[in-house]
Amino acid sequence: MSTTTTSASGTPTVAATSPSSKTPSDNTEQKRLLENEEPLASLRKKAKRSVSIRYLESPVCLTSVQRVPASINAGCVTLRSLIGDPDLELMVQINFMIDIPFVMSHVHEHIRDGLKTIVYHGLRLSMDELMKLNAGIASVYPRVTMHSVPVAGMGTHHTKAMILFYRDGSMQLVIHTANMIERDWRNKTQGVFRTGRLSKKSVAAISSTCAFERDLLEYLDRYFDHQQITSRIRQYDFSKIKATLIASAPGRYRGAERNKWGHLKLRAVLRQQVEVPREFISGSKIICQMSSIGSLGKDSQDWLRGEFEASLNSYRNSKNFGQADLCVVYPTAENVRTSFDGWEMGGSIPFKSTAYNKQAHYLNPLLHSWQGMKSGRERAMPHIKTYTRVTSREDGDHLAWFLLTSANLSKPAWGEMRDGGVLDVKSYELGVLIFPGLFEDCGASGEAMHVSMMNSTILDPYPEPYTLKLDDLDPDANEENYGDNTTSDSTLRQTIGVVPIQLPYDLPLKKYNFGTDHVWLVDKYFPGKDDFGASLSM
Template identity: 40%
Template sequence: MSANKLRKLEGSVSSNSSASTASKTHNTFYAEPCFKLVGVSVLSPSENVGSITLSSILSSGDLEEMVQINYMVDIEYLINQLPQSKRHSLRTTIVHGLRDESAKNIRTVALLYRNIKVVPVSMPITYGTHHTKAMLLFFTDGTMRVVIHTANIIEREWCNKSQGVYMTPILPRKRNDSSSCEFETDLINYFKSYSNNTMREYGERLKNYDFSSVKAVLIASVPGYHTKDSLLKWGHMRLRTVLGNRVTIPSSCQNDSTVICQFSSIGSLGTKESWLKDEFFYSLSCSKNEKQSRDPDLKLIFPTVENVRDSLEGWSAGESLPFTHANYTKQKNYMIKYLCKWKAFDNGRERAMPHIKTYTRLRANSPSELSHESNAEVAWFLLTSSNLSKAAWGSLQKKGIQLMIRNYELGVLFYPELFQMDESIPVHLLNATLKNLKPSLPSFIVSESSTNSSKKRKRIDEESCQIVPIRIPYDLPLTLYDSKKDDCWTWDIPRKEIDWLGRSYLS
């Protein structure tokens, strides 16, 4: 395939379907994955390069209608992020998971706006949460866009936290002969899983749009007791199925790789690691070429007490990092060996506490003398609303024939095969940083024609390849907890120490 044709095809992967984002450097082509970090308000422009804000998302086209699907929504903050001309006229539907007094408050505020409709979500299983974070943006020219992200619609989560956003390309209306694609079908099925008519009606509307340009796979959770045909549709069993049937672990990762789970909350996982290791990690270890690959290592990233104290928000950042001291005490004996602290200098997010949730399998590179080399090749990468909990991912019951999920969750999975345009041109997902937004292949990556020896090689410039840069939010290599001085953050015990803002913490 010619470079011009590949460049043209890659244009469909960009966040603007009419413009090509692929470029060529020494036979290397770059494609846009449509995943961005959210800008941090106190950082300099140089530290927010390539990031996005809520106002820029809502100004990406001439909006005709907006649907916000979330857990928490501050209506006044949301309206203030819209262009001035749209604030009191844009048809807006808010689907939320608030309860009790918070639900009453959002209804009261909505009465002040004739253009806003508020729809609460009823949860069929106790202790469940409507945790999905997504938007449907309909434009006046008849197109639309789907946004899947990690932030509640409240000010503090779009200002000083580490967050992530995935935006589909602009989606045109279907032509009469257009067929459906998997992303469309999965998204519609997710909308139809709700009991309220509003979500079901929007699910029907999605059938009118062409999703063929989307280069991602939907990974969703829906509350219920899932058996038979639905057992593999949701939660970690859905991820297990996709990884096992479609994802080939690249040669560089087959002998040495790590599954990294990064999240902002930890649930009750039990006193033994049977769910974490034998069920959840097993799902994340699956691949098409599992027999040719060594088992990956497991690492968990969650902030330490020191991370929270020294963060941009000080102790108050810990209010968005729910993990009870009781659960940590029960789980510490097996979790501690996997725990890594939050370090994010490479993308300027060291002091911006994570509300983003990412799960990935990769091989980290040793520091290279060549600054343009990526420090990791990524086998797959998942951006999601799901934290590390059984409620979010599901727990197998009845000897593995039933999956019980409590929450609504939504995420998108990326892997190299999704971006493949030509079988003769290999695709690599590589970690990108502020200083290296267009990384080149790490030295450890072997040629496609080589054996799985993990031997180092020099960069072969004459080999054509396509690179998809992924802004992994944390630093690589990871930094394990220091057992002598690092304490895992738990949010329900007081902290007498003073943070940099001069405050102590009352749980």
């Protein structure tokens, strides 16, 4: 069976190897890690197909990890690959923590000293410290402008994004999970969303907008002196982007405004646009994976198993079916000790004992340890944050939706309902939601086709939904609805799309064994030495 890889906009790009002929990785270390994996051939009962598959490019990927072999980093991105283009004209960095010399070291050397750069950061510094920081940066990089984003109380400016403008007139938006500091781009598991190069709108379409553009501009309107950025962004065409923006910004929101932010924005999009096939309802799981957990309340219904789970469990046809099981993926102390960066890594996973002790009685049954053999990230601790709905079937793991975001599992990040129906959001966060319906116009010549999102792994980069037959796709399907309508033995041939999503963790999940597993807590002592011979202090 021939296959084609197609970009998110639906344009054919690089030809991909057919899953039926693909070869497993020849990396010895990874083979050893996966030696207990059941051979792919035995997992696939290859029946005569009634459909052919077109693979569509995912807009999300992982970052490279320094301490894994190059073959494991295939398809991953580096910071240099994101900001090292000599054609870069203007760079906007929006982040929590930023080290300007580190960032500029990844900019092409021919433009490094003269690149106009605007930075919005969340560093918590005194006025004197900020003035000293800004003066030091200006003396070395005079074209870098620093803006500190003020946030009150428990809030944080936690968004991680880049807006890149190029000399050829194009621009690119990057939303990711890494602070702009060296250790976040070294040996951690991080995620990146890229729009690809966007072109300017035609003169006739200059006043037209799409939902993604409107959401982005509404978010950026919160920043000081944003006009020089937003006025340029309005010139670009975002209509082909296969993602929905899910943002948080500090405020108390009422009425329709509530549905623009935090978990209520996620709920609204899932309810209005995401339909879960009936055959994927039973046994499905909602998996929340993060690098920190906040104070969620003494009772599970206070927030996590109340309003937040209600948002995660939303979907368009949800009135007729049941809910998915809620799961939380979070590292154990042993995960941290044996990680590439050892105990030092634990400082980037700041779950505290006071918060954990108050909610352990309802959080513990949900906890699953970090396992990343299938992504090559077993020892690369997660700084990535992902939320997804998964149904595991014989042919693989099907994703109803996938969210990559800066938001950890906390009320300040996602918002909390208050008296009077007010949504109270404390922090700045930014993420992107993708789901199969966004890709259904990627068929030949823009025709509609059925699309599945499936988990891909190192050994199975092109998962194949072999159980999908003609009747599973659409009982009323006819040859006018699909591009490939040739017949064989009176069977209509259809093309379906598959978007491979590389989850950072392994499926099936592994529940905590509380006889041996201990939740990593940043302020608690755990015994043992890491790979560097270091121990935690008592």
